[in-house]
Structure formats: structure tokens, C-alpha cells
Amino acid sequence: MQRWERRLSDAAHALTNCGETYFEPDLFRRNVNQFLTIIRTVTFLIAKDKANIPDYEKWLSSAIGKYWSGDEVMLWAKESRNYIEKEGDLELFSSLSVALVYSYFTENDASIEIGRSELLSGGIKKLMRLAEAELPHGVSAAAAVKIERRWVANTLPNYELLQSMIYVYSRYRQACADLAEYLGIILSTTIPTAESIGEGEVHQRRVSYVKFSDKASYSKLTHRVEIDRTITPPIWLKDVDRTRPNFEVYAEMAERTFLHFGNHLAMVFVFSENGTILQHLAFTPFDQVDKFIFWRDLAERILYLRAESLIFVSESWVRKDPGLLTPIAQAEILGEMLHVHEIKRTGEVSHKAWDIERVGDQVSLAINDNDSLEASGFPNYLVPIREAFTRIHKR
Known part of the structure; x- marks a missing residue:
């Protein structure tokens, strides 16, 4: 493995730990800090090897600058690493919400923020009553209540935190794969893809659905x-x-x-x-x-x-x-x-x-x-x- 490959592998491990500790606040915080700190050093190590990378500046511009420039989430990851090292922890917020889903369009959803877990049942019943009263039968019959538990960073309020980190990892992994191909080598097969990390059990625990058709609870499962x-x-x-x-x-x-x-x-x-x-x-x-x-x-x-x-x-x-x-x-x-x-x-x-x-x-x-x-x-x-x-x- 190249030095930057090993560091990418370390980042993948930290990201996997983030998913596994999603519902353990203190451990999740530690793993978020670790991931954001480690992932940033991948490009540092690539720069260290620039003498071994032909036309390094040209490759850097085409493989990283072209795709990362102006990217809100990638900029957030860069600044977060600096903040963690110099200021301390990011401010993280955990929320629980329920939303009425009856179309492909998220803007149609009716959402309720739930302050405490014990109020979840009441929120689900409220949205079901709303659907039965306000939606035509042909629409409400194909509806569900979406229950989502999510972490959000105060510096990236419009994005769920774990999905954002998976996105960041995917950008770094793609850059490393491009570099490996550019150098005529193959990126180590032991380094997981972003989608394989994103398909873990945490999604089933983070998001679930109650269907109107049978009032039963469901979660999404992907078989790889x-x-x-x-x-x-x-x-x-x-x-x-x-x-x-x-x-x-x-x-x-x-x-x-x-x-x-x-x-x-x-x-x-x-x-x-x-x-x-x-x-x-x-x-x-x-x-x-x-x-x-x-x-x-x-x-x-x-x-x-x-x-x-x-x-x-x-x-x-x-x-x-x-x-x-x-x-x-x-x-x-x-x-x-x-x-x-x-x-x-x-x-x-x-x-x-x-x-x-x-x-x-x-x-x-x-x-x-x-x-x-x-x-x-x-x-x-x-x-x-x-x-x-x-x-x-x-x-």
C-alpha cells in the first residue's frame, strides 16, 4: 500500500465506527472527530509523494480541483478538521422527526419535530389522522409515516451528518482511485467503497416507516x-x-x-x-x-x-x-x-x-x-x- 492508501483505509475504519456508534452520543462524537481529522491527511500524504507523481500539479487540478472546487460539503470537511484541531469539538445536534410521505417529492411532506422519544407515538398518530382527514383516499392509501433519527452539525445544518461524511469519503476514495490508475497501479481492494459503508445496519435503525396499508413498521434493507x-x-x-x-x-x-x-x-x-x-x-x-x-x-x-x-x-x-x-x-x-x-x-x-x-x-x-x-x-x-x-x- 502507498502511504495515502493506508491513511484512506484508516479513514474508512473511522467512518465505519461512526455508523456503528450512531446511537451512542459520546462515542459518535469521538469517531466524527477522528474521521474528519484522518481524512484530511490523505491529500497531505499525496502531496508528500508529489515527486513520484508525474505532472503532479496537472493531476491535482484535474482529479481534485475540478471536482472539489466550490463544493459546500468538502469545504465544510476541510474547515471542520481545522476547527477540531485548534478549537475543540464541533457542535452536534441529535433530532427525532416524523414526516408524512405520500409522493416522490420531499417538499410535499408534512413534518413534526419530536423533542422526546416518548412523544414519538403521539406524533405518528397525529400525522395519520391528518392524512385521513386531508388526503383523498387514493393518495392516503399509498402513504407512510417516516421516522428519522439524525445527527446534524451546526456548521452544516442542511445535511445529515453521517451521509455528509460518507460523501466526503467517496470524494477522497475516488481521488485515490484516480491517482492509482494514473500511476498504473490498482487501489487496494481492502479499502471499502462509500456505498458499502452507507449500506450498514445504521440506516435501518436511523430511518423506519409505518405504512398506512397495514400500520406495520418497515425499514429499508439492501442486499449486496x-x-x-x-x-x-x-x-x-x-x-x-x-x-x-x-x-x-x-x-x-x-x-x-x-x-x-x-x-x-x-x-x-x-x-x-x-x-x-x-x-x-x-x-x-x-x-x-x-x-x-x-x-x-x-x-x-x-x-x-x-x-x-x-x-x-x-x-x-x-x-x-x-x-x-x-x-x-x-x-x-x-x-x-x-x-x-x-x-x-x-x-x-x-x-x-x-x-x-x-x-x-x-x-x-x-x-x-x-x-x-x-x-x-x-x-x-x-x-x-x-x-x-x-x-x-x-x-
Whole structure:
């Protein structure tokens, strides 16, 4: 390992400890201080090795200056390290809140700050009564109360603290990965990715949901599967021309996959600036609430991965407009479609759709040129993603 690799590994360990002690205030404070102090020294050690890095200033500008300049969270991390070393602890605040969730848009949420844990039950009941009284049945049937415990630093009040540190770590890790590639070496596989740290059990304990449909409590769980590099593409996928733009490649693969299996799982592919896959996610939502949760959480990932683009492949029912009184799951089904959407950080959106036709055991696809974004409008579920890309663009 290079010196800066070992220090990055130390930072990953401190960040993992932050997650594991999230609900132990004093230990969490110590681990936050340790992480912010350690992570800043990664670039110090890189600078120490600049004699061994060809065109160091040029690399520094392209790999760090280009992406970190003007980034509010990265600036906060830098200043926090200086404050911790010279002044003392950051001021941290823990809060407990409940919010009524009934759409993909966080601005629609009705929130209540809970001062004491024993008042949580009352807050949940209050929001449920509010939804039953104010929302049409078709909307409230697909609603949930979100319960969130969060740490916030007084110097970064608009961001949850652990997610902010995961974002900071992701930027440093990417810089180290870029440097390793630049030097013709491979970043140590023992250094965890930001998303693997962000998928720990702390998320289940930090955020939970009570669904209106059954009044039961739920939390999000991600199951991580490591890539099997011994697998080669099957014959029916081998001749796909992968030199084309990502959208064209994945649209063709989606079409071939559906025709081969007769179905297609809902899949999301998240890409970096150079076109490589940062994450590949498959999900199977049980109801509309699950979809709200998935796309909101994915928007958070987009932020700390600082992704460049996203492709979403899915089947969907074509339903008769249910209005506001009937839950969408009970609306009349008129047909099936296969969709591929791409959205980029620049705001550019691409879309392709096929009508699914089934006759007995036979299935076929027919291009639907009428299902354009101009005709159907921008999908609501992609709005959180678009907003996340906009925030990245502004940083």
C-alpha cells in the first residue's frame, strides 16, 4: 500500500465506527472527530509523494480541483478538521422527526419535530389522522409515516451528518482511485467503497416507516452481491455493440433480455463521468410506498457517488387514470410496456418504450413511438434523481 492508501483505509475504519456508534452520543462524537481529522491527511500524504507523481500539479487540478472546487460539503470537511484541531469539538445536534410521505417529492411532506422519544407515538398518530382527514383516499392509501433519527452539525445544518461524511469519503476514495490508475497501479481492494459503508445496519435503525396499508413498521434493507467475474455474456447478448452511447447499448440489452426471458426486472445503472458503472441495483417494490422510498434513497446515493448519469429499465402496467379517490394499484389495467430511461447530470433525458404483447406462451415487443416524454411528461419517480443531479451540478 502507498502511504495515502493506508491513511484512506484508516479513514474508512473511522467512518465505519461512526455508523456503528450512531446511537451512542459520546462515542459518535469521538469517531466524527477522528474521521474528519484522518481524512484530511490523505491529500497531505499525496502531496508528500508529489515527486513520484508525474505532472503532479496537472493531476491535482484535474482529479481534485475540478471536482472539489466550490463544493459546500468538502469545504465544510476541510474547515471542520481545522476547527477540531485548534478549537475543540464541533457542535452536534441529535433530532427525532416524523414526516408524512405520500409522493416522490420531499417538499410535499408534512413534518413534526419530536423533542422526546416518548412523544414519538403521539406524533405518528397525529400525522395519520391528518392524512385521513386531508388526503383523498387514493393518495392516503399509498402513504407512510417516516421516522428519522439524525445527527446534524451546526456548521452544516442542511445535511445529515453521517451521509455528509460518507460523501466526503467517496470524494477522497475516488481521488485515490484516480491517482492509482494514473500511476498504473490498482487501489487496494481492502479499502471499502462509500456505498458499502452507507449500506450498514445504521440506516435501518436511523430511518423506519409505518405504512398506512397495514400500520406495520418497515425499514429499508439492501442486499449486496459481489460481481462474479467468471461469468461471460450469453450468446444472445454477445454481439451487442458496446462502442455506442450507453443509452443505445442498454436499450438494446433490455430488449434482448426481455425477449429471451419474457420479462425484465426493474434495474438501475448508475454511471461515473467516464461511463463506468458505479452501482447496479435491482429492486422489487411491494407497493407504491416502496417506490417512494427507493427513489428518494437513490437520490441520496447519487449525491455521495457524484454520479454522471443513470439508466432505469422497467416493465410497467398501463392503467386507466384512477383519479384521486382510487388507489393506483386498484386502477384498471389496459396493457403492459417496457421502458428505458436515461437521465444525465446535465439534465438531458432519453426515453424508449415498447408495447408488450402476449399471445399464449409467446411474447413480443413493438416500439411505441407515441409514448414520448413530450406526450407523457417527465416521470415523477425520476424527479428526486433530477434534483440530486442539479445539486451536484451546483456544487
